[in-house]
Amino acid sequence: MLKAIRYLQSKTKTPMLNIFRKHIEKFTQVSDDEFEEIKKFFDTKEVARKENLLEEGHVCKHHYFVVNGLLRKFFINEKGIEQTTEFAIETWWLTDNFAYEHKIPSEFYIQAVEKSTILYISKANQEQLLKAFPIMERYFRFIYQRAYAAAERRIKYLFSLSKEEFYLQAIRNHPEFVQRVPQYLIASYLGLTPEYLSEIRKRHIS
Amino acid sequence: MLKAIRYLQSKTKTPMLNIFRKHIEKFTQVSDDEFEEIKKFFDTKEVARKENLLEEGHVCKHHYFVVNGLLRKFFINEKGIEQTTEFAIETWWLTDNFAYEHKIPSEFYIQAVEKSTILYISKANQEQLLKAFPIMERYFRFIYQRAYAAAERRIKYLFSLSKEEFYLQAIRNHPEFVQRVPQYLIASYLGLTPEYLSEIRKRHIS
Numbered sequence: 001m002l003k004a005i006r007y008l009q010s011k012t013k014t015p016m017l018n019i020f021r022k023h024i025e026k027f028t029q030v031s032d033d034e035f036e037e038i039k040k041f042f043d044t045k046e047v048a049r050k051e052n053l054l055e056e057g058h059v060c061k062h063h064y065f066v067v068n069g070l071l072r073k074f075f076i077n078e079k080g081i082e083q084t085t086e087f088a089i090e091t092w093w094l095t096d097n098f099a100y101e102h103k104i105p106s107e108f109y110i111q112a113v114e115k116s117t118i119l120y121i122s123k124a125n126q127e128q129l130l131k132a133f134p135i136m137e138r139y140f141r142f143i144y145q146r147a148y149a150a151a152e153r154r155i156k157y158l159f160s161l162s163k164e165e166f167y168l169q170a171i172r173n174h175p176e177f178v179q180r181v182p183q184y185l186i187a188s189y190l191g192l193t194p195e196y197l198s199e200i201r202k203r204h205i206s
Numbered sequence: 207m208l209k210a211i212r213y214l215q216s217k218t219k220t221p222m223l224n225i226f227r228k229h230i231e232k233f234t235q236v237s238d239d240e241f242e243e244i245k246k247f248f249d250t251k252e253v254a255r256k257e258n259l260l261e262e263g264h265v266c267k268h269h270y271f272v273v274n275g276l277l278r279k280f281f282i283n284e285k286g287i288e289q290t291t292e293f294a295i296e297t298w299w300l301t302d303n304f305a306y307e308h309k310i311p312s313e314f315y316i317q318a319v320e321k322s323t324i325l326y327i328s329k330a331n332q333e334q335l336l337k338a339f340p341i342m343e344r345y346f347r348f349i350y351q352r353a354y355a356a357a358e359r360r361i362k363y364l365f366s367l368s369k370e371e372f373y374l375q376a377i378r379n380h381p382e383f384v385q386r387v388p389q390y391l392i393a394s395y396l397g398l399t400p401e402y403l404s405e406i407r408k409r410h411i412s
């Protein structure tokens with residue numbers, strides 16, 4: 001019986017691990033034997049819609065890789081409103097990087113927007129993985145490099161685009177993303193009320 | 207004569223390379239022989255105050271490491287005002303990462319705030335360096351990881367702190383930095399007029 005459960009578990013885990021392996025191989029090569037070892041550093045989790053993976057005030061222990069679904073990161077501002085700062089779809093990584101590196105309590109929440117399947121790794125495991133498989137340094141170097149470049153562009157837009165312009169640019173550049181995320185979360189990302197976003201939509205989308 | 211010049215050049219280059227080596231060794235170990243090879247991928251440059259290393263519309267070809275001095279990155283907004291988005295002091299890296307990775311024209315300027323000494327590397331050389339010395343993947347992984355974590359915090363502050371609060375926090379956390387940067391550039395970083403920054407200073411610093 002136990003053997004059957006393990007077999008079923010490994011059957012379920014295989015497709016999600018394939019997605020992860022394909023993502024690694026966008027940046028570097030790993031052999032079958034290496035990947036067999038690499039995957040042992042990760043755990044998997046199914047997350048329900050609106051379930052929190054991280055809550056404000058809790059030590060940020062994990063780094064999350066979205067296999068399927070959609071996560072968001074937000075904080076609660078001084079008016080008690082949820083301000084979303086990041087989303088993560090399939091093959092994106094998400095954590096509170098500062099709190100994760102320093103193993104300190106986070107100021108953020110990480111929550112599933114849709115029912116999601118994720119891989120995750122602890123800080124200690126990530127360090128051991130990088131020591132045991134230096135090839136993964138290259139993978140994570142690319143992950144952080146691209147995430148950093150995107151964050152720099154975001155900062156420029158926060159200074160140079162109005163919220164309306166930023167929304168219209170998002171529709172142009174990432175239409176499938178804007179369609180997938182509920183409107184009230186788009187508003188939360190832009191720092192708008194849902195009512196004001198609805199006005200913008202009426203003005204531009206007919 | 208030529209030999210004497212080469213000797214003098216290598217004498218001048220050595221202290222700055224030591225700073226770079228020490229910085230690498232904060233994250234990973236390199237042998238003397240490895241470092242002898244690694245340093246060949248870099249060039250050095252003295253930059254005058256207010257000299258531009260990168261200008262808007264030009265392809266972003268280099269990644270800069272500050273050995274001595276202070277650089278800033280800015281763009282010119284639709285009102286014609288310079289909006290500073292980043293500073294880099296000793297041992298910090300700076301470039302327009304998105305334009306650098308994709309070898310495309312930049313929307314930014316990179317300029318020396320003080321007379322500065324820098325090491326720099328081209329995109330092609332950085333790629334070759336990482337292939338030849340995978341140990342440098344670990345170094346750059348840390349560089350990008352920390353820069354990304356800092357950018358994520360910056361984004362949170364842009365949403366949650368007023369410009370006044372952000373300035374006061376900077377004085378508390380980085381007093382030596384705030385003292386070193388001219389006031390009009392602090393204003394340019396905060397997105398304030400120098401006059402308004404001067405009012406804030408009068409209110410809080412007596």
